[in-house]
Amino acid sequence: MISPESARSPGHATCPDDASPSVGASLSFITAWRRQTARRLFGNPELVLAAWGGAWLLGFGACYLASSPRSALAVPGWLAYLVLGVSSATAGVVSAVETVRPGRGVVGPSRQVTTLYWWSWLLATGGLCLLMLGLGRAGLSPALLSLAWPGLAVLVSGVLYAVGGALWQDRLYYALGAWTVAVGAASTFAGAPGNLAVLALAGGGGLLVMAVVMVARRTNRWTEA
């Protein structure tokens, strides 16, 4: 063991190999390095939330503008679906990159939980698409389908956010799940195309707000640590 006196050698958080940092610098270094390492090993969940928040806001928003007779902006239907498709695909790519890349080279229980959790998203998305196809084939009218699929997609996302919150014991994430489930279910009460406005603003907006809150929380947490 070395005494605190010997810890008084000059240095800072980025001092080179084998130099001993000072007490204050060591603490600052641990805080900063923890934050940096966590981002490298776990990615940015805020970025994923922001990507999906943007996708819902833009995609559902464009679909609402295209189908609402009261819309001030005349958006063609094809353009609305293009916006929804491109923004969702972009969010999907961001999610994949932020999930797969940071965790490479890491093995163990937490990695297994993360992998299975993200597979659940793919399963849920595939299952939902099949369900909608089945309902369409069974004769569910296009009007009811347009009311059901976006609400169900958001509701299923909410359930998965809540499961994520339970797995990682994150109440904030769980609260996001509860909110998203409520938005998905409640959107159907607005009727079509009002449901799309509800999903864009309350659903997409909720994810964007949560992304900001999570960034603020992470910054505070590591600063306090």
Added chain:
Amino acid sequence: MDGGVSTKAAPAVIPRLDPIIHAQPRLRVVVALATLGERDQIAFPRLQEVVGMTAGNLSTHLRKLEEAAYVKVEKTYRRRTPVTYISLTRAGRRALEDYTAALQTLLTEAPSLTREEDGS
């Protein structure tokens, strides 16, 4: 003050800092490993990438940490390719907690000491 440690300002028990962790490269490695879950392991090349060290440097520091029983180095095969996995032991996790607590104690209970450090 003549540059030494003031006996008036010093706390009754001055915590001692663990020299194994106090060296900055090893602190970098231990903090990175502590970010992972308790039973998680990381492959050597990935750890090298995260901490930004050469393979030789990282091996040297890992040896010292392994000698102190702070890390566990496991050589195994994955799809017939040799892989080295590193994980933080309970002792290593505890050592980091103790080290951080000691630093905080020094900062709060021996302000004169830290003022001198900052000025150095």
